[in-house]
Amino acid sequence: MKSSGADGRPVGGRTWKSRPILLTAALVSLAVLLGVDLIGSDRIRIGGLLVAVPALAAVFLGPLDVLMLSVLTVGAVIWASADNSILGTANFPVLLASAVLVGAGAVLAARIRARRERQLAKVRMVAEATQRALLRPLPGRLGRVTISSMYLAAEEEAAIGGDLYAAGVDERGNIRVLVGDVQGKGLAAVEVVGLLLSTFRVSARSGVPLESLPSYLDQGLRYDLVDLEENGAPGTIDSRPVETEFLERFVTAVIVDIADDASTVRIANCGHPPPILIRGDRVIPLLPDVPELPLGLGDLGRSSHHVDSYDLALGDILLLYTDGVIEARNPEGAFYPLADRLAHRTRDTPTALLEDIRNDLTQYTAGLSDDIVMLALQRVA
Known part of the structure; x- marks a missing residue:
């Protein structure tokens, strides 16, 4: 790892x-x-x-x-x-x-x-150049929120994969963060990462509200995937020749909006592992009230998307991650119990938290089976 x-x-x-x-x-x-x-x-x-x-x-x-x-x-x-x-x-x-x-x-x-x-x-x-272009370095601080990120590759020679993240500030001053995981691996997954991140960055400049953002990303992703398939082998969508490799792709994602004063956090979860809120000695998984489909499968579900809202206190840390964390196994085959392990981890700063999780994962597992992205956001004064 x-x-x-x-x-x-x-x-x-x-x-x-x-x-x-x-x-x-x-x-x-x-x-x-x-x-x-x-x-x-x-x-x-x-x-x-x-x-x-x-x-x-x-x-x-x-x-x-x-x-x-x-x-x-x-x-x-x-x-x-x-x-x-x-x-x-x-x-x-x-x-x-x-x-x-x-x-x-x-x-x-x-x-x-x-x-x-x-x-x-x-x-x-x-x-590596492709990864740097796609997963741009995140700022250490946006408004009243400090940010730390970490990418862990499962294979020593791997440089890019289907895990993604992005962060920015929308036109209303809210901090918006995206973490996602593309179904599948290889260059096809990397191309999907590029498409989704491009649409996400456009949405921030266009002022798309969080309630509409999953549908916006889903529709843009499906349109882009159809365009990719147009140069493929025969199959048909709306009488156009396409392949199914890209059309079968989907992305689990969680989108976070933090108010400009950092007092509240709103979360749209699209089939992704739930974020974890760390408040003092408490570790709180933020499970969505209404389960939603991953991006790319929007034509199978509802057009509207549920958004959960939570208070964010001074010093709270919000941990976002991909499923490679909770699907990591020890030599006996047991999954990594993230929430339980966080109760004993260093939580002073986002950077310290991510470093501690990485060290703990290294000791717990015999080796990662999937790439990992982790983001930790903390409300500061």
Whole structure:
């Protein structure tokens, strides 16, 4: 499990993978094998194992290093053969040819691996740039509310996924926050994230009230998904050729409106895990009074949307999160009991709270099965 975004990426524990250490290990292995063969005299002959050094080195060293090891290996084979008095035998050319061929193959394999690693690095850079463009860094404070966010990737090499968040201030001065989770994974989910965030940001500038915002987002999302499918394989919607991959996507989301004086918070929940209000020693899940469908499925439900309202006291923290938190499991298969664990966590500031949850998740789970987004908002003076 790793953290990305503003939290950076951990780099500890990788010193042993550095090139000098790996190259030194390969050279020492070659020297040890040659030494054992020379010392062993007629009793121990392991010169044939020498060719394993460049072959294994191709897994973790570059082509130039592997070439050097291959040349040294050929020299070691000749040295061992001379010591074994087999230079003039019929077996020596075969042994020498094997060392040369294995070395050449190892250099080629290392070159191919290095090229693919460079390609992967470029793809990762593009993915990280895409994530920064989609999930823009949130301000540390909006009005009377401080904000802290955290993105945790389930896979070490993952950079982007279907979890999303955004925050801003509408034309009336209210703070509006969105946290969501796209059904599915991969680039298709990332594209849906981009569509929804774009519509959400337009809604803030357009002054769409919270009661109408879920329907506004739902309709915009469904229109955009139809547009995406128009370039796909045959299927039909309104006599237009489409695929169903995008049309089957939906987004669970929770939208929060905090008044400009931060005294009240209004929540529209679209099939998403309930926010949690932390007030002193109390941990209060804010369950919606009326269950609503996720975004993208609005044509199956009601046109109006229920909004719940709560008081927000000075110092209260509102925690928003995606289902990767509560669906994380320990080695015995038990889900992470977020509300129960929060009762024993640091809750002084939003940043301290999120750091504590991350550390607790790391200790609780054997590894995340899904990406996680967490936002913590606190009313301050």
